[in-house]
Amino acid sequence: MPETTGTARAHPGVPVRRLTRWALMHGVVRAAGARAARRGDLHATFMNDDRYRADPFPYYEQVRARGRLVQGSLASITASYDVCQDVLRSDDFRVGPDEDFLPGPLGRIVAWARDPASLGPIDPPSMLAVNPPEHTKYRRLVSKVFTPKAVEGLRTRTQEIADDLLDRMAGRDPVDLVQSYATLLPVAVISEVLGVPAEDHATVLRFGHEGAPALDVGLTYRDYRRVDAAIHGFQAWLGNHLEHLRRNPGDNLLSRLVQLEDEGQRLNDAELRATAGLLLAAGFETTVNLLGSATVMLLECPDQLAVLREDPSLWPNAVEEALRLEGPVQLTGRFADRDTEVAGQRLRKGSLVITYLGGANRDPGVFADPTRFLVRRKNARDHLTFSAGRHICVGAALARLEGEIGLRSLFDRYPDLALAGPGRRRTTRVLRGWEQLPVRTRALQQA
Ligand code: HEM
Numbered sequence: 001m002p003e004t005t006g007t008a009r010a011h012p013g014v015p016v017r018r019l020t021r022w023a024l025m026h027g028v029v030r031a032a033g034a035r036a037a038r039r040g041d042l043h044a045t046f047m048n049d050d051r052y053r054a055d056p057f058p059y060y061e062q063v064r065a066r067g068r069l070v071q072g073s074l075a076s077i078t079a080s081y082d083v084c085q086d087v088l089r090s091d092d093f094r095v096g097p098d099e100d101f102l103p104g105p106l107g108r109i110v111a112w113a114r115d116p117a118s119l120g121p122i123d124p125p126s127m128l129a130v131n132p133p134e135h136t137k138y139r140r141l142v143s144k145v146f147t148p149k150a151v152e153g154l155r156t157r158t159q160e161i162a163d164d165l166l167d168r169m170a171g172r173d174p175v176d177l178v179q180s181y182a183t184l185l186p187v188a189v190i191s192e193v194l195g196v197p198a199e200d201h202a203t204v205l206r207f208g209h210e211g212a213p214a215l216d217v218g219l220t221y222r223d224y225r226r227v228d229a230a231i232h233g234f235q236a237w238l239g240n241h242l243e244h245l246r247r248n249p250g251d252n253l254l255s256r257l258v259q260l261e262d263e264g265q266r267l268n269d270a271e272l273r274a275t276a277g278l279l280l281a282a283g284f285e286t287t288v289n290l291l292g293s294a295t296v297m298l299l300e301c302p303d304q305l306a307v308l309r310e311d312p313s314l315w316p317n318a319v320e321e322a323l324r325l326e327g328p329v330q331l332t333g334r335f336a337d338r339d340t341e342v343a344g345q346r347l348r349k350g351s352l353v354i355t356y357l358g359g360a361n362r363d364p365g366v367f368a369d370p371t372r373f374l375v376r377r378k379n380a381r382d383h384l385t386f387s388a389g390r391h392i393c394v395g396a397a398l399a400r401l402e403g404e405i406g407l408r409s410l411f412d413r414y415p416d417l418a419l420a421g422p423g424r425r426r427t428t429r430v431l432r433g434w435e436q437l438p439v440r441t442r443a444l445q446q447a
Contacts, residue, residue, distance in 0.1 A: 020113040022224040024106075029218045032074060041072045043354060047218050053427055056330060057371075060359030069343040075333065075352040076342070079359025081366045081384065083343050087353050088388040093334035094131045095391060096124065097350060116270060120214040120231050121281060126274040128391060135390065138275050141265065143394055145193060145253050151397040154189065158401060161188045162409040169441060174420035177437040182291035183284070185406050189398070190283030194276070195245060195252030200237070207234035208281045215430040234281075238273050253279070279394075287399045289328035289426070289433025290319070291406050296434065297322055297373045298411065299419055304375045305411065312408065318375040319403035324383035325373055330358040330432050332387055357384045358432070416443040 029047075036044035042063055046052050052059045060079040063070055068080040078084055087093055099107070122129050127138045144150065165181050165188075172180070187201050196204065210230035213223055242258055249255035254276050260266045267275060298305045298318075308314055336351045347353070361383045362370040374380075386393035393399070411417060421438040 017113045017115060018118075018225070018228055019221070020109065021115070021118075021228075022219070022221050024110055024113065026217060026219045026224055027221070029074070030220075033218055036073045039073070041074065042066065042070060043072050043075055043077045047429075053429060054425055056356075056358060056429075056432075057362065060356050060362065063356065063359060064363065067343075069345050069353070071345065075354045076345075076347060077354045077356065078343070079356040079363070080343070081360040081363035084355040084357065084360040084384055085388050087334055087342060087355055088332075088384070088391075090334075090340075090389070092336060092338055092340040093353070094337040095334060096122075096129050096131070097335050097352075098337070117235050118228050118231050119235070119270070119274060120211065120227070121278050122215060124274075125271045126278050127394075128278060132390075137265070138267075138271065139390075139394065141257065141260075141267070142253065142275065142279060146394050146396075146398055148397040151401050154193070154398070155401060155405070157192065158185075158189050158405050159409065161185060162405050163413075166409060166413045169414075173440045173442055174438045175441065177295060177439045178288065178292050178434055179436070181410065182288045182295070182406070182434075182437070185291065186287035186399075186402055187284040189402055190280060190395075193253055193398075194280055194283070195250050195254045196241065196280065200241070203237060204234070204280060205284065207231075207237065208285050211281070212285050212426075212431055213428050216428055234277060235273060238277050238280075242272060242276060282393075283395055283398070285431065286328045286395075287402050287406075289326075289431060290323060290399060290403050291410075292434035292437055293326035293328070293432070294319065294322035294403065294407055295410065295417075295437065295439075296419070296423070297326065298407070299417065301373050304373055307375050308408075308411070314375050315404050315408045316400065317377070317380055319400055319407065320380035320383065321373060321375055321377050322403070322407075323385040324361045324367065324377075324380050325371075326432065327358050327361055327383065327385035328431060328433055329385060329387075331356045331430055332391075355384075357387065360384045414441040417441055418443070 033044040033047045037048045046056070046059050063077055063079040068083045069076055069078050078087070119126070124130050125134060127135060130138070162185055165184050169175050169180050183205060187205055188198070191198070191201060207230045211227055211234055213219060214227045214231060219227065242254065245255045246258045249259055257267060257272060257276065304318070308318055331354055333352055333354045336347045336349050336353070338349050340347050342353065361367070364370050366382065367377070367379065386396040418440045419438070420440045423434055423438060424436040426433050426435045
């Protein structure tokens, strides 16, 4: 059956494989979720109630009040810090279900519906969706470039990029901070690391933004079609780009990945595209949310901004505190790889545990006065926003650097920065941030 490619439909007939993929990945979950929500299942209620998209935090409180691990019909859930950390670090858990998760015929339908051109960030062989030994192999190939020491070498260039973007914002009041700054800084930095030319930034940003709901489960078919088209487009662009780098290698990570000589290290085409695509998309679809959310918090807490003006050495800690309180990634999940026990409760092999990182970060047992934004907070850096265990974010040091330089430079350059309207939040559940944030760079009387 013909499929769509990019945004163009190859055949006017119904793309049965895409519909099947949606039904298996999202449709079944939607139907089961709606039934479970009617019975009062907490996680299903979260998935079905749009109020929690704007503000999931009261929900996490409900989960924590119900117990450290709450078993439901779709998944077991936790918003408790120690339980989230234990699950994420445990060898009893894996990412993605194992092969015998689905009964025979269903497994065969899934395999048939799979489309190599539509593999997203949480589909194998993405690093996020595989376990050792594959995970170890992919991670080893890329992690050297993102160590804190290596990332420190990007400081000067990151500062130059930030300064240039801030120059361009001058005199454009009111200006959308997300479109003109928060989005552009991370994409420019990760593109230099990976070897993506500036003229392609707008294209990858568009695909990344349209494809971001791929992290959410339970999409409507309409939303899934849009996401699927974006992933097709992104994969097509990526294939061409990697081919270009194969013929014209440069001094960048993707050029090195396409040129790997060692038989044991070399990545096949799907692995290469999954690794490159994840690094690129994770590199710009997350930090944008840190910059947007932290800016709002700082503007809403002028006393904390004043503390930073007094003592700029606190900027890195302010970034940690913003990551804790308004994490750009709110949740993740793991499957039990064997029968096991969590928080004193037995879980059978194959059970799914959803870890609400955004809830763990506000656990009053770990963070005193957890809902307050306090740039001097001693243990702000203990947050779980970058996850924990073997999948802990590869790009954490880079995100921290971009957060520190991006925010400090913005507030230094525009000391009168102010919100110029209500802004619009992203509607994704896993990713949390702002889609639009109108600001004024100059005080009103001077404007
Ligand atoms: C504030 C910004 C960021 C946040 C909040 C964030 C968050 C996360 C989280 C929560 C995970 C693990 C998910 C899980 O355990 O299931 C992760 C993994 C990952 N992140 Fe980030 N990330 C950010 C920035 C970046 C950047 C800048 C890069 C660019 C290199 C990046 C690349 C990755 C990769 C490749 C993985 C997969 C690691 C693995 O599976 O071993 N991230 N990130």
